[in-house]
Amino acid sequence: MSYLKTTGIVIKEVNTGEADRIVTIFSKNKGKISASAKGARRPKSHLVAGTQLLCYSEFVLFKGKDMYSVTSCDVIEPFYDIRSDLERLTYAAHMMEMVNDVIFENQPATRLLQLFLNSLYMLTKTDKSPLQIVRIFEFRLLSIIGYAPWVSGCTECGSTLFDSMYFSFLKCGFLCGGCLAKDKGAIRISEGAAKALNYIVYSKMNNLFSFEVSENVLDELGRVSRRYMRDRLEKNYNKLDFIKNINGVKC
Incomplete structure (x- = not known):
């Protein structure tokens, strides 16, 4: 399995399915990254905060066949x-x-x-x-x-x-x-x-x-x-x- 740990800021978000979100992350390590955040729109999801637009976070991403998936994210600066x-x-x-x-x-x-x-x-x-x-x-x-x-x-x-x-x-x-x-x-x-x-x-x-x-x-x-x-x-x-x-x- 291939994981990537990087800091980055969400510069685009697209809601998909009932509770999922695809985010575009401007990352320190890889430039632009598209990643799927499963269940990120559910209020109790551990991904809900760090995958919002303009949130600067530390991400752990799993590299799948077609795109990355967000495994975890810890908010550094939400720019709320x-x-x-x-x-x-x-x-x-x-x-x-x-x-x-x-x-x-x-x-x-x-x-x-x-x-x-x-x-x-x-x-x-x-x-x-x-x-x-x-x-x-x-x-x-x-x-x-x-x-x-x-x-x-x-x-x-x-x-x-x-x-x-x-x-x-x-x-x-x-x-x-x-x-x-x-x-x-x-x-x-x-x-x-x-x-x-x-x-x-x-x-x-x-x-x-x-x-x-x-x-x-x-x-x-x-x-x-x-x-x-x-x-x-x-x-x-x-x-x-x-x-x-x-x-x-x-x-």
């Missing part, structure tokens, strides 16, 4: 405050959708798992702007999977004068005013937005969330991230439209 708050859950769902799209089975992605867990922690344990947390997550995720924008200076001449930068989707990074002829469709960004992008892409993980930006800078980051994500991942991510519809936040 996210699951019980519709707005926070929407931000988390947006991040989960991106994670689901870029991770694969049998391909560990420990840096991305750390980013996801840290982002969820910031979302539930701090009063930092949820939208800022999400913007940081978006750009850092793209950087981790190989789509980091060039934001250390102008992609053409190397200028590091952040007060005169444009973001070029054609060049995948900054263009200064003097090099704007290389992409006349580039959009002007403020010095604050340019510095924020530079920090998000290049800072160490343990310092990633240790800065604040204005609402105007967040708007600029959102304008860049929406199109940059669509271009790189070939998909429109629209879950945050729900936040915009209920409270008018620009996402």
Whole structure:
């Protein structure tokens, strides 16, 4: 018999049968894992807590012929405050959708798992702007999977004068005013937005969330991230439209 012991977070759940559940786990050891949790929807099941969406647990999985089965799970962090708050859950769902799209089975992605867990922690344990947390997550995720924008200076001449930068989707990074002829469709960004992008892409993980930006800078980051994500991942991510519809936040 083959067993796997791993920590991981549930990023998708599908109810099956009368009381069963199939979960997708973003695991430390194996990347994305699909596993059957028999009886997990029964109130007295020992699997009921650890197989819920966004629960970070230590799992023991049995490898069957077609998929893993959850033998046991011990909850490390339930992220209950996210699951019980519709707005926070929407931000988390947006991040989960991106994670689901870029991770694969049998391909560990420990840096991305750390980013996801840290982002969820910031979302539930701090009063930092949820939208800022999400913007940081978006750009850092793209950087981790190989789509980091060039934001250390102008992609053409190397200028590091952040007060005169444009973001070029054609060049995948900054263009200064003097090099704007290389992409006349580039959009002007403020010095604050340019510095924020530079920090998000290049800072160490343990310092990633240790800065604040204005609402105007967040708007600029959102304008860049929406199109940059669509271009790189070939998909429109629209879950945050729900936040915009209920409270008018620009996402």
